[in-house]
Amino acid sequence: MAGLRQVIIRGGLESLYFSGAHLALEPFVGGVGAILTLHHVRPPRPDRFQPNRLLEITPRFFARVIKLLRRSDLDLVSLDEMHRRLTERDFGKRFVCLTFDDGYRDVLQYAYPVLKEAGVPFAVYVATSFADRLGELWWLALEAVIARNGRIGFTIDGRNRIFDCGTLAEKRTLYDELYWWLRGRPTEAELRAIIHNLAAVYKVDIAAFCKELCMSWEELAELAADPLVTIGAHTVNHPMLAKVTAETARSEMDLSRSVIEAALAVRPQHLAYPVGDRTSAGPREFALAAELGFKTAVTTRPGVLFPEHRQHLTALPRISLNGHFQRLRYVRVLLSGSATAMWNGFRRLEAA
Numbered sequence: 193m194a195g196l197r198q199v200i201i202r203g204g205l206e207s208l209y210f211s212g213a214h215l216a217l218e219p220f221v222g223g224v225g226a227i228l229t230l231h232h233v234r235p236p237r238p239d240r241f242q243p244n245r246l247l248e249i250t251p252r253f254f255a256r257v258i259k260l261l262r263r264s265d266l267d268l269v270s271l272d273e274m275h276r277r278l279t280e281r282d283f284g285k286r287f288v289c290l291t292f293d294d295g296y297r298d299v300l301q302y303a304y305p306v307l308k309e310a311g312v313p314f315a316v317y318v319a320t321s322f323a324d325r326l327g328e329l330w331w332l333a334l335e336a337v338i339a340r341n342g343r344i345g346f347t348i349d350g351r352n353r354i355f356d357c358g359t360l361a362e363k364r365t366l367y368d369e370l371y372w373w374l375r376g377r378p379t380e381a382e383l384r385a386i387i388h389n390l391a392a393v394y395k396v397d398i399a400a401f402c403k404e405l406c407m408s409w410e411e412l413a414e415l416a417a418d419p420l421v422t423i424g425a426h427t428v429n430h431p432m433l434a435k436v437t438a439e440t441a442r443s444e445m446d447l448s449r450s451v452i453e454a455a456l457a458v459r460p461q462h463l464a465y466p467v468g469d470r471t472s473a474g475p476r477e478f479a480l481a482a483e484l485g486f487k488t489a490v491t492t493r494p495g496v497l498f499p500e501h502r503q504h505l506t507a508l509p510r511i512s513l514n515g516h517f518q519r520l521r522y523v524r525v526l527l528s529g530s531a532t533a534m535w536n537g538f539r540r541l542e543a544a
């Protein structure tokens with residue numbers, strides 16, 4: 193096993209695939225199923241500065257993934273069916289759930305026709321302020337500020353700072369620095385205040401991104417009418433829940449469910465935590481989601497599902513289809529559970 197670990201760490205996904213290690217490991221780390229995370233499915237764009245490229249895959253790759261999944265011996269199931277299998281310990285066949293976060297229009301345009309044609313169930317986790325055109329896709333506002341300017345200035349920790357971002361390399365570096373610095377702010381309010389300030393100074397209309405990219409309630413209604421589709425909750429304002437008060441976290445989860453129910457006449461039973469990593473959702477949020485009666489809630493902590501997850505139904509891991517890794521062999525490796533087993537040091541549960 194130590195030898196295998198070395199190989200895996202050195203070469204990552206490629207090594208896992210070409211060494212055949214993912215096949216050797218699969219019986220031990222493959223679990224009972226997996227939930228895939230997707231965001232955008234849309235044609236590639238020519239812009240060279242695309243710091244959020246990881247959040248989108250092309251319609252062509254998407255169609256190939258669906259074909260691969262359908263030809264595999266995996267069952268493609270809804271979140272309700274996943275919940276049933278986990279709670280009833282029905283593990284005869286491994287399964288995969290497809291989930292799309294945020295409610296982007298390109299899902300309706302490019303992913304839905306493929307899924308409908310193939311009869312594949314899927315879930316869309318809707319942030320209600322996005323459908324209401326009031327949401328703040330702040331990571332895109334930051335991208336726009338850097339893309340449209342050669343130099344930007346703002347106040348960090350009480351000091352005025354100037355950043356050059358005239359070249360592509362500078363833009364990429366600055367985006368990374370500022371993005372992770374913002375993600376590291378202790379409260380969501382601080383992050384939003386900085387973004388509001390930047391957007392105001394550099395004349396970026398934050399709300400415009402919703403209109404351009406997110407489904408309206410009418411478009412969501414079209415999806416919701418299809419029995420293949422599960423509409424899940426994704427809060428109202430898409431905050432990192434661990435960075436708001438318990439009261440706000442609770443109302444963000446609960447209110448989004450009520451807003452969706454009022455708009456689409458379906459009451460969401462499933463939730464996805466915005467951002468969803470360790471800094472955004474932890475034990476407090478897992479307990480709140482359970483208390484509010486959600487059947488399941490998903491994180492973006494990487495991993496496949498094991499029988500033990502029936503005790504942690506509001507702290508489920510997922511596997512992201514990342515736009516930087518659009519190769520079928522990576523999907524095979526990820527579904528084998530071997531890459532995430534390495535990532536998690538072979539621990540099956542990450543619910544703390």
Ligand SMILES: [Zn+2]
Pocket residue numbers: 293294426430466467
């Ligand atoms: Zn999201």
